[in-house]
Amino acid sequence: xxxxxxxxxxxxxxxxxxxxxxxxxxxxxxxxxxxxxxxxxxxxxxxxxxxxxxxxxxxxxxxxxxxxxxxxxxxxxxxxxxxxxxxxxxxxxxxxxxxxxxxxxxxxxxxxxxxxxxxxxxxxxxxxxxxxxxxxxxxxxxxxxxxxxxxxxxxxxxxxxxxxxxxxxxxxxxxxxxxxxxxxxxxxxxxxxxxxxxxxxxxxxxxxxxxxxxxxxxxxxxxxxxxxxxxxxxxxxxxxxxxxxxxxxxxxxxxxxxxxxxxxxxxxxxxxxxxxxxxxxxxxxxxxxxxxxxxxxxxxxxxxxxxxxxxxxxxxxxxxxxxxxxxxxxxxxxxxxxxxxxxxxxxxxxxxxxxxxxxxxxxxxxxxxxxxxxxxxxx
Numbered sequence: 001x002x003x004x005x006x007x008x009x010x011x012x013x014x015x016x017x018x019x020x021x022x023x024x025x026x027x028x029x030x031x032x033x034x035x036x037x038x039x040x041x042x043x044x045x046x047x048x049x050x051x052x053x054x055x056x057x058x059x060x061x062x063x064x065x066x067x068x069x070x071x072x073x074x075x076x077x078x079x080x081x082x083x084x085x086x087x088x089x090x091x092x093x094x095x096x097x098x099x100x101x102x103x104x105x106x107x108x109x110x111x112x113x114x115x116x117x118x119x120x121x122x123x124x125x126x127x128x129x130x131x132x133x134x135x136x137x138x139x140x141x142x143x144x145x146x147x148x149x150x151x152x153x154x155x156x157x158x159x160x161x162x163x164x165x166x167x168x169x170x171x172x173x174x175x176x177x178x179x180x181x182x183x184x185x186x187x188x189x190x191x192x193x194x195x196x197x198x199x200x201x202x203x204x205x206x207x208x209x210x211x212x213x214x215x216x217x218x219x220x221x222x223x224x225x226x227x228x229x230x231x232x233x234x235x236x237x238x239x240x241x242x243x244x245x246x247x248x249x250x251x252x253x254x255x256x257x258x259x260x261x262x263x264x265x266x267x268x269x270x271x272x273x274x275x276x277x278x279x280x281x282x283x284x285x286x287x288x289x290x291x292x293x294x295x296x297x298x299x300x301x302x303x304x305x306x307x308x309x310x311x312x313x314x315x316x317x318x319x320x321x322x323x324x325x326x327x328x329x330x331x332x333x334x335x336x337x338x339x340x341x342x343x344x345x346x347x348x349x350x351x352x353x354x355x356x357x358x359x360x361x362x363x364x365x366x367x368x369x370x371x372x373x374x375x376x377x378x379x
Contacts, residue, residue: 002162002257003042003161003162003163003241003257004041004042004043004162005042005043005044005045005159005160005161005162005163006037006042006043006044006045006161006162006163006164006165006257007044007045007046007047007152007155007156007159007161007163007164007165008030008034008044008045008046008047008164008165008167008253009046009047009048009148009149009151009152009164009165009166009167009231010030010046010047010048010049010050010167010247011049011148011149011166011167011168011169011247012049012050012052012053013168013169014026014167014168014169014247014248015027015048015049015050015053016050016053019057020053020056020057021054021057022050022053022054022057022081022082022085024085024089026247026248027085027086027089028089029250029251030046030089030167030247030253031086031089031090031092031093031095032093033251033252033253033254034046034090034095034129034253035090035093035095036254037253037254037257038095038127038129043124044129045120045124045129045130045132045155045156045159045161046086046129046130046131046132047131047132047133047148047151047152047155048082048086048131048132048133048148049133049148050078050082051074051075051078051079051082051133052064052071052074052075052078053078054077054078054079054081054082055073055074055075055076055077055078055079055081056074056078057078058077058078058081059074059077061074079099079101079133082133083097083099083131086129086131090129095127095128095129096126096127096128096129097128097129097130097131098123098126098128098129098130098131099131099133100116100119100120100123100130100131100132100133101132101133101134101135102116102132102133102134102135102151102155103134103135104285107154107158107279107283107284107285108284108285108287108324110276110279113158113279113283113284116158117158117159117160120155120158120159121159132151132152132155133148133151134148134151147227149166149227149228149230149231150227150230150231150234152164152166152231153230153231153232153234153235153238153240153242153282154234154282154283156235156238156240157234157235157238157240157278157279157282157283158279158283160275161240162239162240162241163240163241163242163243164231164232164235164240164241164242164243165242165243165245165253165256166228166231166232166242166243166244166245167245167246167247167252167253168225168228168244168245168246168247169246169247169248170198170225170246171245171246171249171262171263171264172244172245172246172262172263172264173191173194173195173198173225173229173244173264174194174198175194176194180262180263180264181194181264182262182263182264182265183264183265183267184232184264184265184266184267185267187229187232187233187236187266191229192226192229195224195225195226195228195229196225196226198224198225198226225244228244232244232266234282235266235268236266236267236268236269237269237278237281237282238268238271238278238282239268239269239270239271240268241265241266241267241268242265242266242268243256243263243264243265243266244263244264244266245261245262245263245264246262246263249261276375277377280324280337280338280339280375280376280377281337281377281379284324285324286324286325286326286337287317287318287319287320287323287324287325288315288316288317288318288319288323288325288326288344289315289316289317289325289326289327289328289332289334290307290312290314290315290325290326290327290328290340290347290370290371291312291313291314291315291316291327291328291329291330291332292307292311292312292313292327292328292329292330293311293312293313293330294329294330295311296308296310296311296312297329297330297335299311300327300335300336300376300378301335301336301378304373305373306368306369306370306371306372306373306376307327307338307369307370307371307376308355308368308369308370309342309347309350309351309352309353309354309355309358309370310352310353310354310355312347312350312351312352312370313330313351313352314351315344315347315348315351317344318344318345319340319343319344320343320344321340321341321342321343321346321366322339322340322341323339323340324337324338324339324340325337325338325339325340325371327371327376334379335378335379336376336377336378336379337376337377337379338371338372338375338376338377339371339372339375339376340370340371341366341367341369341370341371341372342366342367342370346362347370349361349362350362350370355368
């Protein structure tokens with residue numbers, strides 16, 4: 001096979017029946033296909049949704065709670081049941097499963113980020129299928145990955161996968177005439193606009209109506225085509241081929257890898273950035289922003305220099321040394337990201353200063369550069 005390590009994202013719309021219960025037949029079908037790949041020596045990592053929906057069914061809830069604590073409790077109950085379904089399906093085929101629950105904080109810290117990678121590698125070496133989900137039990141708005149489409153693209157890059165397959169309840173990205181676009185070589189603004197309009201054929205269980213026809217708040221899905229396109233863009237920029245396909249179709253995973261069936265294929269770009277720089281650019285969330293003058297802008301973009309305090313005219317947000325920050329021009333347009341060597345409070349004091357003046361102001365100077373070139377990515 002062309003691909004040796006694959007991340008497969010399974011959306012709630014694939015797993016859920018009309019009554020919102022988990023379709024065990026779909027899980028069996030996915031386990032069967034994945035086992036075929038494992039038998040051929042292909043490494044597979046699953047990113048699955050469905051915990052909240054599963055919890056709602058167990059608790060016989062007609063609507064999803066709006067409170068954070070209520071959602072976290074439901075996710076806790078549902079995640080346990082969801083993993084049981086996967087574990088039983090893979091045990092029938094002599095494969096183990098290992099659960100990994102993540103938040104954005106796990107991706108923001110480089111050491112934790114690498115520890116996730118080592119854990120995934122260890123599970124694979126023990127003939128187990130890593131099954132990843134967002135840790136909804138502890139997630140708050142500040143530490144959420146956002147949705148499992150984004151999470152799957154982060155896991156694909158972290159694990160050095162060569163392809164990402166996102167399974168949903170439609171055949172792919174549709175064009176204006178309602179036909180599936182089979183190949184996307186560049187994610188243009190037109191493609192992004194199409195993703196916002198793509199609701200054709202979707203049966204995602206985002207709401208339900210009561211006996212009077214009123215819409216309830218029974219939302220159990222988070223993503224949509226727009227979030228999948230964003231995930232695809234991150235993936236292809238990291239050198240990872242990406243597919244969007246209908247997960248409810250029999251053998252869709254195997255068909256994709258054999259070049260059969262209907263789906264949208266996003267062709268990967270040649271990898272240019274090193275793994276650490278891809279982490280800075282795509283995996284971590286910015287903690288604040290450094291604003292630079294035109295001279296620093298040219299030095300960073302054209303001369304490929306490090307960012308010095310003399311070129312800084314301002315900052316936004318509160319951040320610590322070692323955090324990932326956005327770097328913007330004088331018009332507040334982001335053009336780079338980097339690991340800052342100084343905190344926001346320190347930068348407020350040393351902005352505009354020459355390097356040899358930093359120590360006299362702070363009383364110390366740990367670094368000449370505010371953002372070193374090795375820790376900087378031009379977007």
